[in-house]
Structures are given as structure tokens and as C-alpha cells.
Amino acid sequence: MAVRRILELGDETLRRVSAPALDPGTARRVMQDLEDTLADFRARHGFGRGISAIQIGEPLRLIFLHVEGRRYELVNPVYVEKSEETFELWDDCFSFPDLMVRLRRHVRVVLEHEDLQGKRHRLEAEWALSELIQHEMDHLDGILAVDHARSGRDFMTRREWLRQKS
Numbered sequence: 389m390a391v392r393r394i395l396e397l398g399d400e401t402l403r404r405v406s407a408p409a410l411d412p413g414t415a416r417r418v419m420q421d422l423e424d425t426l427a428d429f430r431a432r433h434g435f436g437r438g439i440s441a442i443q444i445g446e447p448l449r450l451i452f453l454h455v456e457g458r459r460y461e462l463v464n465p466v467y468v469e470k471s472e473e474t475f476e477l478w479d480d481c482f483s484f485p486d487l488m489v490r491l492r493r494h495v496r497v498v499l500e501h502e503d504l505q506g507k508r509h510r511l512e513a514e515w516a517l518s519e520l521i522q523h524e525m526d527h528l529d530g531i532l533a534v535d536h537a538r539s540g541r542d543f544m545t546r547r548e549w550l551r552q553k554s
Contacts, residue, residue, distance in 0.1 A: 391428040392421050392444035397484040401445055403530040408464050409441075409448040416504050418444075419461050422452035429482055430454075436482060438520050440527035443483055451524040455517060465501035465525060468510070470494040477519060478549055479533045488549045491536035493519040 395402050409415040422439050430436045438460075441450040453460035473495040478488045497518045499511045513521050523533060537543060544552075 390421050390424060392425045394425065394429065394439075394443050394482045395445055397481075397487075397532065397534070399483075401447070402442060402483060402527070402532060404442060404447045405530050406440075406442050406447045406449045406528040409450050412504065412506065415448070415450060415463055418446045418448060418450055419452055419463075419504060421446075422450065423454070423459070426452060426454055433485060435480070438524045439482060440524045442527050442530075449528050451521075451528070453517075453520060453524070455520065460511070461504055462499070462511070462524075463502040463504060463506075465499045465511075465521075465528075467497060467525070468500050469496075469498040471496035475515070475519075478544065479519070479523060479536075480546065481523070481533050483532065484534070486546050487534075488544045488546055489533040489537050490542040490544075491533060491538075493522050497521055499525075 418441050421444060425444055426436055426439045437455050438453040441448045449464045451462040471494045474492045475495055476492050478490050480488055496514045501509055503509060
């Protein structure tokens with residue numbers, strides 16, 4: 389439907405807690421905008437796997453993921469389980485694409501969510517998909533990756549991160 393502007397760090401809308409998506413027509417429209425916006429961001433920046441509705445200014449509990457050729461449309465997702473085991477990684481975000489944040493995430497999560505037709509589903513995810521889901525779920529609650537940093541040493545520019553990685 390439309391490529392939307394992605395809100396950036398400092399925009400107070402990103403700190404809002406998203407409301408349940410109750411209107412199916414609105415959910416479908418916003419989910420399509422999320423898919424289009426993600427595709428556009430990936431084409432322009434060369435990375436990106438997921439986006440939440442609040443990042444385009446829609447405070448609804450909607451997440452769109454595109455991972456390894458598979459699409460996920462998560463409507464009103466809720467955690468059922470999180471593993472005790474965690475791992476450390478450098479995380480990035482569309483809302484601050486030039487900044488990397490070192491943080492910890494659960495190795496495994498289990499979600500329940502609806503699809504766009506209102507049918508309930510269960511999603512079990514580990515490692516990279518689990519991390520991505522946690523990142524997007526945080527957005528729904530007004531939490532940003534920068535909030536998980538333990539110190540000033542947990543930040544790095546994307547350019548420096550790529551330099552150190554190579």
C-alpha cells in the first residue's frame with residue numbers, strides 16, 4: 389500500500405505502549421505498509437528483518453518479519469515462555485540505523501499471536517529469530533534497544549562494527 393516514514397530515536401511516539409489491533413481492516417492496511425516499508429528500507433540500506441507498527445507511527449500491536457524468505461505477520465503477540473538462558477549480541481534498529489547496541493536476549497521464546505483473519509497461532513523461536521522477536525516485542529511496549537545497554541561501552545557506530553567484524 390505505502391512506504392511510510394520510520395520514526396527515529398528521540399521521537400516520543402516510539403516510547404508509547406501499543407494498543408491491541410482490534411479492527412481487521414486497519415490491521416491489514418498497516419501490515420501491508422509494514423511490509424512495504426521493510427522492503428524499501430532493505431533496498432536502501434542492505435539490512436533489516438522486521439518492523440513494528442509503532443515505528444511507522446501506528447501504536448498497534450502489529451509486527452511484520454521477513455526472515456530467510458519467510459514472512460511472519462504477528463497480530464497482538466504475547467509471550468508464553470522465555471528461556472532462562474540468554475546470549476549477548478550487537479543489535480541494530482531502523483529507528484537508529486547507524487548505531488549498534490550490545491545487549492542480552494533470551495535464547496528461546498514462545499509466542500501466541502493472531503493472523504490477519506483472527507486465527508490464533510503459537511510460534512516457537514530460537515537464537516536469531518528469538519532475538520528479532522524480542523526486539524520487535526520491546527517496541528510494542530515502548531522499549532528501545534538502547535534501553536538495554538548496561539554502560540557507555542555498549543554502543544558502537546555501524547561503520548566501526550563492520551570494520552571490527554571484517
